[in-house]
Amino acid sequence: MAERLSARAAIGLLTDAFEDHAPPDRACAPDGPLAWEGYDASRARAAERTGEAESVVYGTARVGDRSCAVLAFEFGFLGGSLGERAGDRLEAAYRLAREERVPLLSLVATGGSRMQEGMVALTQLQRVARESVLLREAGLPHLTVLRDPATGGGWATVGAGADVILALPGAQVGFAGSRVRPADADPAAYTAEGQLAAGHVDAVVRPEELRGTVTRWVTALTSPAAQAPPPAALSSGPLPASGWDAVRQARDPGRPRAEAYLNAYFTDRLPLAGDRCGGTDPGMLCGIGLRADGRAVAYVAQCGTATRPAGYRTAARVIRLADRLGVPVLTLVDTPGAANDAEAERAGAGAAIADAFTAVAAARVPVTTLLIGEGGSGGALALAAPDNTWATRDSYFSVIAPELAAAILKRPPQDAPHTAEQLRLRPQDLVELGVVRGIV
Template structure:
């Protein structure tokens, strides 16, 4: 946000809506316009003060760099421009590194300041960024990157360009070490910064209206001679295309960061008794078609409902980092009984408009790519994965096929098979075909007693084999898709009981039984090494379909 002072210095004019803002109120609101919500720029010291707890300590030391490697001269020698920028900002360069906490959770932060050469990345800025990353690695503390940059610094030529590789390598080492990295994108973030460390973080948050891209709008329009759409490259534009995890207003950033940091603190699952049904004889016989209808009940709890009951400090993560954010799959980090987990599940919604928006729980390829991204993050952080399955199947539309639906499902199955952290899957409603299995390759597979699980929907089976969709009730019985049948077949490990009438009659009570079961099972799986989990999981699925010994 650019502000222009009115004759009275305490009044500012918003560059977004043109409204007049009282200066004290503007600063109290963290430089956010109270009328249009436009987020103005903050300096690096202001960012640190607003995001971190009091007492953040600057990172000191570091290697010296050549300050004028090209003997660059434009309107004046580069050293003179550097000296002027240092006098104007009080900063050494465009990056400030600190060690601090967010609501008590340790973090190393590298914060960019656009006032210093437009936040451009030269050798010293690249060195300060890398030093922060190496401090995070050495001390095994999560890393927070706050970006504001026009790109690599022209006055340092190819050496500035190579800072992209230098910082990206350091981010790679943090990946290998399993340390959480978070980027906060502020306006603007372009060029070499966007195309290196800024977009390599595990979690990418963006302030409202923040622009992120490799080339700026003016450069693109002049190059391709096309008018770009309104909102191009803004945080909201990127979120709709699955490129950022969330657009977070400035006032909510500390809370969001705190939840993310808290969700990665290791904890031991508490010992808690739990009730599971492990043999079909413990379940009464149920009409298959009536069970299907119960599993599809519009008021049956969804993944978001269960998240509200089960998890503390849940932070939803969005996007496949490629093309879209599929609303039929939701996922994120939270704490289950104090234990960090990555929870991922199908989301149908309840009301008609929401169910239509979420494709009735039928995920697109972007949904499975999003879930795969979150599973890989869980593996990096050593966090167990819980999946909640409730879908009639993967979305069968033209666009889904064009974007590789089969490939996305296959890759999800392969990924889960080799994930070196505990996985517990729960069929909460309808488990349909490969769209369900893509979230169901787990160490333990549970089902709520009113759930179903099948290779195809009864209607689909009836249409293919009976040549009559009206034969769906008969097909449902033939498919043996109730939990009593699934236990007998060994397809699921155990059943979580539901109250009389179904989970929709008492969502809170159902969630309590599910929470106790999940905590208990994770307590059994967590002590196992990753290699043990993978070997047992692969052996489990290798045996399906074999005749009993």
């Protein structure tokens, strides 16, 4: 279990310059909207114990050299629960971010909605959802840090609704709190680490590293580059003489891979992990990186493996986030094709590939693609920018792998090299066909 920090101690992990914006709280009927006996007394004890008038603190802060709106839950105040007054403060925090045109940072530690206010408390989630929509429409980022615990409606709206989700080690994270889970539930599923493995959290960050990590994220989310030029080639061999030469060069285990291209292109990288649907794909690297000029470019990079549905969904999520924030996108294509095993089909391979195609097609920001290895069929094309795709010398793009094409045409396996030649899949062929703009 993570250390349970107060709201102001949690804010202190990020910044030393916080200005409280606590509003005058609305008047409430005795013991709240349900006339719950003893509710006023419970609130008074919570206020005396924590020094806070409600379960949410909010205001403005400097994080690094950027202004931000900050909200933090005070778990010591009735379990950080959401009631009508807490909803007022959450709404005000989101509105403050919009009015100031700054990122929103939320520090979530809550057990859920406040029972003493019944359905009135639960409807605060609808208010938060509406504010989240307005923040997204305004093109402003929301970064959250999940503390212990981050459960119930606070997790399912403020936390899970953020663009970037960080968590403290050992924090309880899940819709079901510890007292309402099934008796036989796997406790690991309700931890920050479990949610990271399931694709619902982007990173687990130690408290001593939180300020630096959040500062880097705020800088990246608010420093968009104008465009994403294609990376320079990391290999300098000759152009392939034949189609089969192109295939062999692209499949060479020694050629440069996505990690090398990303390391050369960026001075700092901040990963975004998981598809938010319960899946991850280690063969797809996604995130936002800072270049040497301090400007941000989002990246989506295949690592040479068959891309799984979770990889395409993660890519689509990142491209849409970048588009909303005005950050250009770089995609690196390198896959023999989309995963086509039974598990991939059950996980929605077709829908996930369609989602990636749609995200690229709908993007209003510049999208640049570099083909760095294998370009296997629609699983590769899904991440390729129309009219702005480039290729390296050790790459190929094909409607289908030569071996599979030969099999479909009922040719013997030894005819694969001849079939590769017919497919015109070499980089120079792709330039002639107008599939790629040029060879880097």
